[in-house]
Amino acid sequence: MWIYDKKLQYPVRVSKCDPRMAKFLMEQYGGADGELAAALRYLNQRYSIPDKVIGLLTDIGTEELAPILCG
DSSP states (O other), X not given: OOOXXXXXXXXXXXXXXXXXXXXXXXXXXXXXXXXXXXXXXXXXXXXXXXXXXXXXXXXHHHHHHHHHHHO
């Protein structure tokens, strides 16, 4: 499905707390339109769709989970 290589595209330096950015990241991961919500929508739709599309929705759903689980 995917190969996870724990390497950043750009260097990151965290020098202080940034509550605004933390709020933004929380919304992206767990909000109504976040990664988790998207993954769960794809994975739940598999149960009400024709058989030939189930594999595609499973693949998309697991790809949506990758940033949450690996990152």
